[in-house]
Every structure is written in structure tokens, then in C-alpha cells.
Amino acid sequence: MDQQARDVPLLVDVVVIGAGFAGLYAHFKLRSLGLSAFGFEAAPEVGGTWFWNRYPGARCDVESLDYSYSFSPDLLQEWRWSERFATQPEILQYANHVADRFELRRDYAFDTKVIAANFDEAANQWVVRTDRGDQVRCRYLLSAVGGLSLPKAPEIEGLNDFAGRWVQTGCWPREPVDLVGKRVAVIGTGSSGIQCIPLLAQDAAHLTVFQRTPNFSVPAHNGTIDPDYEARVRADYVEHCKRNRYTKGGVPQRINTGKSAMSVSEEERLAKFEQAWGFGTFALQSVFNDTSVNPQSNAAAAAFVHDKIRGIVKDPAIAEKLLPRTFPFGTKRMCLDTGYYATFNRDNVELVDIRETPIERITKAGILTTEQEYPFDLIVFATGFDAVTGPLFALNITGVGGVRLQDAWKDGPQSYLGLTVSGFPNLFTVNGPSSPSVLANMLQTIEHHVEWIVDCIACMETNGFVRIDADEAAQVAWAHEVADMAEKTLYTKANSWYMGANVPGKPRVFLMYIGGLDRYVERCDKIVSEGYAGFNFTAGETNSAAQVGVAAMTGAT
Numbered sequence: 001m002d003q004q005a006r007d008v009p010l011l012v013d014v015v016v017i018g019a020g021f022a023g024l025y026a027h028f029k030l031r032s033l034g035l036s037a038f039g040f041e042a043a044p045e046v047g048g049t050w051f052w053n054r055y056p057g058a059r060c061d062v063e064s065l066d067y068s069y070s071f072s073p074d075l076l077q078e079w080r081w082s083e084r085f086a087t088q089p090e091i092l093q094y095a096n097h098v099a100d101r102f103e104l105r106r107d108y109a110f111d112t113k114v115i116a117a118n119f120d121e122a123a124n125q126w127v128v129r130t131d132r133g134d135q136v137r138c139r140y141l142l143s144a145v146g147g148l149s150l151p152k153a154p155e156i157e158g159l160n161d162f163a164g165r166w167v168q169t170g171c172w173p174r175e176p177v178d179l180v181g182k183r184v185a186v187i188g189t190g191s192s193g194i195q196c197i198p199l200l201a202q203d204a205a206h207l208t209v210f211q212r213t214p215n216f217s218v219p220a221h222n223g224t225i226d227p228d229y230e231a232r233v234r235a236d237y238v239e240h241c242k243r244n245r246y247t248k249g250g251v252p253q254r255i256n257t258g259k260s261a262m263s264v265s266e267e268e269r270l271a272k273f274e275q276a277w278g279f280g281t282f283a284l285q286s287v288f289n290d291t292s293v294n295p296q297s298n299a300a301a302a303a304f305v306h307d308k309i310r311g312i313v314k315d316p317a318i319a320e321k322l323l324p325r326t327f328p329f330g331t332k333r334m335c336l337d338t339g340y341y342a343t344f345n346r347d348n349v350e351l352v353d354i355r356e357t358p359i360e361r362i363t364k365a366g367i368l369t370t371e372q373e374y375p376f377d378l379i380v381f382a383t384g385f386d387a388v389t390g391p392l393f394a395l396n397i398t399g400v401g402g403v404r405l406q407d408a409w410k411d412g413p414q415s416y417l418g419l420t421v422s423g424f425p426n427l428f429t430v431n432g433p434s435s436p437s438v439l440a441n442m443l444q445t446i447e448h449h450v451e452w453i454v455d456c457i458a459c460m461e462t463n464g465f466v467r468i469d470a471d472e473a474a475q476v477a478w479a480h481e482v483a484d485m486a487e488k489t490l491y492t493k494a495n496s497w498y499m500g501a502n503v504p505g506k507p508r509v510f511l512m513y514i515g516g517l518d519r520y521v522e523r524c525d526k527i528v529s530e531g532y533a534g535f536n537f538t539a540g541e542t543n544s545a546a547q548v549g550v551a552a553m554t555g556a557t
């Protein structure tokens, strides 16, 4: 299909990459500024991560009342979630509703992947190319590609020999996958594996779980939303969301003692853990204030979960295999499940500990471990993502002097505030590395980043600036601050995707700002109030939004 037939402009103020929650909101905000924006989305429709992750049991681990856009009071009131933790289909429906309601689809090319973005220094423009042959120039490039949008390729030898079918949780097929009567394998026990395993077990004839590292999981206690709580939130919904932005995790801390787990008696500690376990959410992590920094408090939480697992799983030998022991509690993302551990009490479910008997290869019939060959009809890879940096590298970005982002970040990502990268002017990254991103409610982090970016662009337009670039010294200082903060916690002790440790060869760097969304937002505000401290602006001849709009319509460059 040619460029004009798809109405792809040749020149636009802003190119937005991605039509997930970040991209959609960016479009909405940019339009309100009177700027022309055009978006590319690899999927055939909106939704981002919620389009791709349609495996059985896929669900958000943030409560749905909080996992909602807050920018429109009307939208907040009109949308009703049916469950406390929304399912993937319902979240996708929500994304579609938002796109329809605010007419956000019209400036997107779907089924279109960005394959390169090069900064033209003379013009202060980005030149964006796609896999459909489009080439678009823009003054600002906004990446809204999401941190968990590039599934890791299955790394296990022999996959081409397999006679059965294989799928990945991170790009699950749109058509139903037939499980009935099938012998199914799942490789991976992170959030995705833990969410889908109970449902696969219900439908498959036999399910074998290949576990490399057991994870901590707590019951989500999903169900309908407590009507009294919902009424209270709705009575004050806009303020509720504003308050969320000034919390550590972007959600209300509904069970929080504000104390060290070691400062209370064992009886009180266990009672609080029990309350948190019974409540769901990430309460078990936040009920005491030192779980992520104090090894003793952390060990107490881990021991509590171990006892719970032993209590649920009937076979003590299987229970022992399911106990996470190799990393501190919560330092790999804790999982929220529905019936995960109890699934191992089913007759048709088997657990293979691949630390004890590693997978040697995939064969024509199934999976060969050092102990035996297991025959399968279907293998499910729930093996995670090349998180945060992977999706940005996939864009093939080159900045000033033709430097590739991959090369600039060969020792780990360097970003000022997770929003901008020195040497890559006029590029903004929503939820980029060294911002809170997944450590807080993503709807909050997305809204905050998009608003910051759009305000910054508005400031540039008003002041006649044509280029913004992060100061390298400010960026280095920020990287140190982010790393120092992480080092003071137990998070750096885990081989997690937070650390980049799940992808062979990836530099080991903690990828998020761990100081809390509240502190981060205040920091960003302060930087703005100091005249965008740490940023360099260049004044120059600028095409006004209106001029660019005309150019885009006429195809002039």
C-alpha cells in the first residue's frame, strides 16, 4: 500500500511511536496544543501490551479503579470495570473505548513498524522510516513503545525440530488456541506463567511446568469491586487520582503500618502479613516500610510466603521445589495469582525443576531434559521480555553524529530523568530507563510523562526553541543518583529483568528509578521550575505548528 493511500504525512510536528496507553494519551495532549501528530503502531489496533498479551489469565496486577486514565473526569465516571483486577480483554476494550471517544485512531498508521529514526542535525528534525516504506520528518519524536513489548526469542536449541505447535505469552495468537486433550508444556514461571498456568491446567489433558526459578506469588483475591469502596472512590475520583500521583507506587497504600517489620512483635508481624496476604495487591511488600532494604524484614516476609506455599501444596516435595530461595522477596516482580500454588495439587499437572534437570534441547516430540524426554503437543514460552531498552533498540535510533542508541548505551542505558537522552535531541521516551515506570502504576507514570513532555514542547514552541538536548553532566549525575538509590536496596541482589539480567549479554543495570513516583514527580517539577535545569535549548528558525500542518498536507518538505 503506498504512503498517500494510507494518509501518512511527509512532515509533521510530532511522530508518536506506539498506540498503547502512552501513545493514545500523547495524541490527545498534542492535539490540544494545536500540534500535528502522527503515530505508527505495529499492531493492527490500539492497546499496546494489552493487544499482544492475550494469553489465558492475562490480567493487570494494579486494581482497575486505579489503572484508569485520570485526565478526563467524564471518562473516569462513565467507564465501569467489572472486576477488581481487570482482564486483558476488558482492558483492551477500555483502550478501544478511549480511542473512539477521543477520536485518537485517525492519525495512526496501524500494522506499521518503525524500523529507523535518524536525527537530521541541520534541520533539527527526525527522519522516521517504517517497514511499509514510509518516510516521515518530524520536529519531535516521542517513543511510547512500552517497556515490555519485545518478547525474548525462545533461547532453547532445537525449536525448529519440534513437530507440535509453540506459542509465546507475549504475542499470543488472536484465534483461540485449542488445549482440549493436549499435552502442554509451559516454560517460565514469572507473572505471565503464573497467570496462565492455572487456566491451561483446567483445559489441557496434561500440563508440565518447567521452572527455572520459583517466584513469590500472592493471591490477588480478584472478584467484583467492593461497592462501598467504589462509591467512595467515584465520589472523589479526580482527587483520588491526584493523590495517587503523590504516592510511592501510584496507588493508594491501603494496608501500610509505616513501621519496620523488625520493630514489632512476631505476633503483630504475622498478623499484618496475614492481613496483607488476605487483601491482595502488593500489600505484602508495602505493609512494612523496610521490606526492600532490611534483609531481616525481607527474610520474615519470605518465610511467611514459604509457609503459605507449604500449607497450600499437598505434596511436600513439590512444595519445596516451589519455594523461592535464590533472591530476596519482592526483588523480582511479585506475582498476583488466582489459584497458582493449588494448581500443583491437580493430577494432570507436573512440575519439572530445570535447575535439577536442565533442558538439553527441544526435540521433534517435545522437551529433552538431562533426565528424560517429555512429549508435547504444545509448548508455551512464558520466558519474558527484553525489557525497557530492547523496544527502543528495535527502533534503530541514531542521534547527533550518527551515533546509534545501542552504542551510546553499550554499558547500560543513560537517560536524563528517563525522558530524554543526551546526544539524541528532541527525542522523548515515555517510561524510559531510570524513571519509575513499572515500579509504579503505569497509567500514572504514563500520564505524568506525557504531560511533562507536552508541557516541554509547549515551552519550546512559545520561546522559539528548535532543539532540546539533555546536558551530559546532568545525565551522568542522574544515572549515579538512580544507581545509588537502587544499591541501597535489596533489588540489585536478584537476577531479574529489572536488572537486565534475564537477557544474555545485557549490561547489568537497574532499569528504574526506585525512589518512588511521588519523589520523582516532585523532582521533575523542580527541574522545570528551575528553567529546565540540566537541559540545553537552542533557539532558531522554527516552522510554526500551522506551517508544518500545511506542509504535512501538501507533502512539502
Ligand code: NA7
Binding pocket: 148, 155, 156, 169, 187, 188, 189, 190, 191, 192, 193, 211, 212, 213, 333, 382, 383, 384, 385, 438, 497, 502
Ligand atoms: P519474567 O518475569 O521475566 O519471567 C520469565 C520466566 O521465564 C522466568 O521464570 C524465567 O526464569 C523463565 N525463563 C526465561 N528464559 C528461560 C530459559 N531460556 N529457559 C528456562 N526458563 C526461562 O516474564 P513475564 O512475562 O512472566 O513477566 C514480565 C512482566 O510482565 C512482569 O514482571 C509484569 O510486570 C508483567 P528465571 O527467573 O530467569 O530463572
